[in-house]
Amino acid sequence: GAVVSQHPSWVICKSGTSVKIECRSLDFQATTMFWYRQFPKQSLMLMATSNEGSKATYEQGVEKDKFLINHASLTLSTLTVTSAHPEDSSFYICSARDMGPQRTGELFFGEGSRLTVL
C-alpha cells in the first residue's frame, strides 16, 4: 500500500518552545492530509484537514494559532505546535488520502509522532 511517513517519531521539548512535525506521502500525491491527536486509551481526534495550497480547516475547539498547519506541496504537510505546554503532550498522527485511479479514497496513516513537553 501507499506509504505515509512522519518525522520525528518522538520529540521531547521544553515548555514554551515550538515543535514541527512533518508528514510526507512517499509514493503518491495527497491534496488533502489530516492531522489527528490521540490521548492514551482514547480515540483519534481529528484536529484539522490540511489542504495543499490553501488554509487548513480546523475542527471545533482546536486552536489554529496553537497548531499551525502548512501544506506547501502535494507530498508534505507540517504541524507546528507553538509555545508548547505539558498539556500538549500527546501522540499526533497524520493521514493522507490516495485518490489515484487504483484507490477508492483509502486513508493511509503515518506512524505517529509522540510529543512530550517538559
Add this chain to the structure above:
Amino acid sequence: AQSVSQHNHHVILSEAASLELGCNYSYGGTVNLFWYVQYPGQHLQLLLKYFSGDPLVKGIKGFEAEFIKSKFSFNLRKPSVQWSDTAEYFCAVNGNNRLAFGKGNQVVVIP
C-alpha cells in the same frame, strides 16, 4: 457531526475463539465505513471498508464486517482468532467528508 461508538474497550480471549466487535454510528446521510487495526508498535492500517454494494465485507486476515443500515452498525467479526490478532481495532465512519473514529477495542488473544 457523526459519532462512533465501540463498546467493550478491553477484550481478552483465547486462540480459536470467535471475535465480534460492535460499532454503531450516528449520522443520517450516506456513509463510508472502515475498520482499522493497530498492531503493537505499528501504524494504523486498514482491515476492511464498505462503500456500497454487498453489505457483508471481507477484509484481510480472515476478518469480515456487516453493514446493517437500519441499525447504524458495522460490526467486525473473525470466526477463529490467533495470537497475532492481538491489537487495537478502530471503527471509523466517513460522512459529510469527515472521518470520525470510535474509541477502539483493545483485543488480547491468549495463546
